[in-house]
Amino acid sequence: MAETPAESLLETPLASLHRELGARMVPFAGYAMPVQYPAGIMQEHLHCRAAAALFDVSHMGQAELVGEGAAKALEALTPADVQGLKPNRQRYGLLMTITGGVFDDFMVANLGDRLFLVVNASRKAEDFALIEAALPAGVSLRLLPDRALIALQGPQAVAAIATLAPGIASLPFMGIAPFEIAGVNAIVSRSGYTGEDGVEVSVPAESAERFARALLALPGVQPAGLGARDSLRLEAGLCLYGNDIDETTSPVEAGLVWTIGKRRRTEWNFAGADRVRDELDNGAKRLRVGIRPEGRQPARAHTPVHAPGGAQVGEITSGGFGPSANGPVAMGYVARDLAADGTPLELMVRGKPLAARVAPLPFIPHRYAR
Amino acid sequence: MAELRFTKDHEWIRLEGDVATIGITDHAQNALGDVVFVDLPEAGREVTAGEACAVVESVKAASDVYAPVAGRVRESNAALTDNPALVNSSPTGEGWFFKLEGVDTSAVAALMDENAYNAFLESAA
Numbered sequence: 001m002a003e004t005p006a007e008s009l010l011e012t013p014l015a016s017l018h019r020e021l022g023a024r025m026v027p028f029a030g031y032a033m034p035v036q037y038p039a040g041i042m043q044e045h046l047h048c049r050a051a052a053a054l055f056d057v058s059h060m061g062q063a064e065l066v067g068e069g070a071a072k073a074l075e076a077l078t079p080a081d082v083q084g085l086k087p088n089r090q091r092y093g094l095l096m097t098i099t100g101g102v103f104d105d106f107m108v109a110n111l112g113d114r115l116f117l118v119v120n121a122s123r124k125a126e127d128f129a130l131i132e133a134a135l136p137a138g139v140s141l142r143l144l145p146d147r148a149l150i151a152l153q154g155p156q157a158v159a160a161i162a163t164l165a166p167g168i169a170s171l172p173f174m175g176i177a178p179f180e181i182a183g184v185n186a187i188v189s190r191s192g193y194t195g196e197d198g199v200e201v202s203v204p205a206e207s208a209e210r211f212a213r214a215l216l217a218l219p220g221v222q223p224a225g226l227g228a229r230d231s232l233r234l235e236a237g238l239c240l241y242g243n244d245i246d247e248t249t250s251p252v253e254a255g256l257v258w259t260i261g262k263r264r265r266t267e268w269n270f271a272g273a274d275r276v277r278d279e280l281d282n283g284a285k286r287l288r289v290g291i292r293p294e295g296r297q298p299a300r301a302h303t304p305v306h307a308p309g310g311a312q313v314g315e316i317t318s319g320g321f322g323p324s325a326n327g328p329v330a331m332g333y334v335a336r337d338l339a340a341d342g343t344p345l346e347l348m349v350r351g352k353p354l355a356a357r358v359a360p361l362p363f364i365p366h367r368y369a370r
Numbered sequence: 371m372a373e374l375r376f377t378k379d380h381e382w383i384r385l386e387g388d389v390a391t392i393g394i395t396d397h398a399q400n401a402l403g404d405v406v407f408v409d410l411p412e413a414g415r416e417v418t419a420g421e422a423c424a425v426v427e428s429v430k431a432a433s434d435v436y437a438p439v440a441g442r443v444r445e446s447n448a449a450l451t452d453n454p455a456l457v458n459s460s461p462t463g464e465g466w467f468f469k470l471e472g473v474d475t476s477a478v479a480a481l482m483d484e485n486a487y488n489a490f491l492e493s494a495a
Contacts, residue, residue, distance in 0.1 A: 041429040042404040227403070227430050296407045296454075298427050321406040321429050328407075350409075350425065 012058035013148045013208035021223055029121035031059040034225040041227035045323040048194055048232055049364070052154035053224035054215050061124025062147050062202060065115040065131070067139035074108065074115065076134050079251065079270045081261025085110040090176045090189045093259050094251055095119075095127060100275025101247035102254065103130060105239060109176045109189060116176070116187065118149065118200075120241045148208035152215055153198035153224075153232075155367065158190070160218040161199060168199065173368045182214035183207075193229070195236025195366045234329060235322045237290060237361030243301055244288060244317040244331055252279035253333065254288045255361075286314060287339040290361040291330040291347070293319075293354050298328040299347040305332055306346040306353070313338050316347065325363045334358065374462060375438070375478055376487035382462055383438045383478055390473045393466040394426060394435060394457065397491055402428040405457040410446035411468055417441060419477065424467050426457060439477040441470030 009032040018025065023034030034056065036044060047053055065074060071082040080093030090109035097103050104123040109116040119127040132141050152161055162169040165179040168188055176189035184207040192198040203211045215221055230240070239245045245254050250272070257280070264270060268277055293299050303316040319330030330347075338345065343358040374382045380398035384391045399405065409425040417423045417437040424435035424446075446468040450456060456465040482490060 035430070036403060040403050045429075231429055296451075297409065298407060298432070300432060321427070323429065 010059075012056055013205040014056045014058060014150075014212055017209050017212055018056065018223075023223070023225060026226070028226060029059055031121065033059060034223070036225040036227045037223050039222065041225070041231065042323045044222065044224035044228035045231050047222050048154045048196060048224055048228060049324050050154070051220040051222070052152055052157040052160050052198070052218075053194075053228065054212065054221055055151040055153065055224055055229055056148075056212070057151050057200070058148040058205075058208065059121035060149055061117075061119040061121065061127065062144040062149060063117045063119075063128060063131075064111075064142045064144060065117060065139065066113070066142060069136060070115050070139045071110075073135050073139050074131065075264070075270060077103075077130060077271055078106075078108075079260040079264045079273070079276065080108065081263055082108055082115070084261060084263065087112045088175055088177050090116075090174045090191055094245075094256060095130065096251075096270060096272040097247050098271045100250050100272030100279075102241070102245040102249055102251065102256075103127070103247060105241055105245060105256075107189075107191065111176070111178075111187070116202075118202075122242055144202075146205045147202050148205050148211075149200060149202050150208065150212055150215070151192050151194075151198065151200045152221065153192045153194040153196045154220075155197060156220040157196070157198035158369070160221055161188075161201075161215065163218065164214065171199075173370055182211060184211045186211070190369060193236070193238055194232035195238070195362055195364055195368075196232075197367055197369045231320060231323060234318050234320060234331065235325055235362060235364040236366060237331065237363065239288075239331075240318055249288075249333070250275055250279055250284065252276060253284040253286055283336055285336060286333045287336055288317070288331060288333055289339050290359040290363060291316065291319070291332055291345065291356050292359040292363075293328040293330065293347060293356040295354070296327065297349060297354055299330050299349050299354060299356070303330075303332075304348040305334055305356075306348060307338060308344050308346050308355075313345070322363055329359075329363045330356075331361070374484060375481035376484070376490075377436070377438045377481060378490060379436050381435060381438050383481065385473070385475060385478045388471060388473055388475065389444060390439065390441065390470045390478060391466050392435075392438060392468055392470065394461055395487070396461045399458050399461045399465070402426060402431070402433060404429050405454045408450040408454050408457065408467065410450065411443045413443050413445050415443045417443065417470065435467055437470065438481060439470070439473050441473040444469040444471040
């Protein structure tokens with residue numbers, strides 16, 4: 001269990017709270033982050049599906065894009081419809097490489113006078129450099145390193161936080177607005193990455209601990225770490241950048257064509273559009289699918305996927321045990337002709353074949369507010 | 371019941387006659403978290419000291435379990451197939467992994483006793 005020396009790791013504004021709560025801290029994307037609390041990953045995962053879980057995601061990158069033409073400038077890098085994003089609405093999108101791979105996945109919101117961006121911790125330096133380089137005069141990127149990001153997820157999450165700011169209950173899915181919560185100026189979006197209803201809340205770093213304590217004091221709210229966050233998003237069929245999507249995978253292969261705006265599919269004026277257009281017309285060679293191993297044995301990332309008794313046809317990109325699915329679940333890429341639901345596969349786990357089938361995603365139905 | 375001996379890889383071993391029962395320590399199960407699957411060796415397999423011969427899977431990761439000493443697998447704990455959580459609830463009891471026969475008793479005696487293992491955990495902390 002080798003660990004990066006603690007002194008070289010960054011900390012979020014909630015680091016001392018995590019330690020007080022008994023978290024096990026691990027290095028993740030250059031930060032010391034809580035992988036679990038004393039309750040354990042299984043219980044934290046199940047609690048999120050049953051009640052409400054608080055996640056510190058302050059390691060993620062936050063920024064604002066301001067100036068006339070900001071949305072148009074961002075559209076050069078993403079096939080998402082940013083110009084058509086209405087005020088107080090947020091959207092999930094992909095930043096693209098010029099060759100049609102995924103540079104990162106991100107959230108973009110229209111806050112009226114500016115766009116608000118949230119990107120992955122592991123990619124934030126690269127993302128911000130990419131965006132900066134694409135900006136015309138008059139549009140500027142303002143990084144927000146002094147803001148924390150806290151997710152409250154689960155069927156009781158919105159009811160719980162709405163006791164502090166009642167207006168949150170009327171936010172629609174992917175709605176976003178400023179609220180004052182427990183005396184803290186917060187930007188609240190009704191979104192998340194667990195498959196459950198909930199919110200993601202951006203607050204000033206200096207208020208983050210006070211804010212998190214206020215949420216943890218609400219009935220039904222427990223802290224959950226990165227371990228539960230990973231198993232929750234896997235069951236929800238959501239991609240982890242660096243595992244399920246990267247610079248080699250295209251939006252078509254990854255099953256993320258839905259993030260491409262309708263207008264954008266007539267303009268084809270985003271980075272990597274040629275590959276996306278070709279794959280939409282002619283089909284991708286491989287596709288991201290859900291994979292359910294038979295039996296109880298999990299198959300982890302990088303497990304080779306074979307046709308039964310035959311050649312390798314792909315690889316697992318995320319895999320583990322799904323506490324709510326009550327069994328092993330995985331995602332990965334397979335050749336297109338083996339991507340239909342129910343197709344039998346063989347996973348080579350430690351050199352031994354493990355029977356599996358292509359399964360529909362998500363493994364656990366999404367329960368977003370609609 | 372004979373005393374437990376321990377390895378630096380966090381296995382325990384209990385010798386009765388020339389049959390040794392092997393499992394993972396309370397420290398190990400706590401570090402792994404909720405165990406969801408255990409892959410166990412077949413009876414009759416000959417293993418050498420330090421050989422990876424079982425795998426324990428928690429929600430977050432898979433870890434090898436090594437044979438503390440050489441021997442022949444006499445049996446594996448079938449109860450773990452249906453209830454891998456026994457590794458968490460009873461790591462040195464019902465949560466045992468496998469039994470080896472034909473082991474060298476002096477090799478077992480050469481492993482850490484409980485005090486030495488606790489001191490090892492302290493020094494690694």
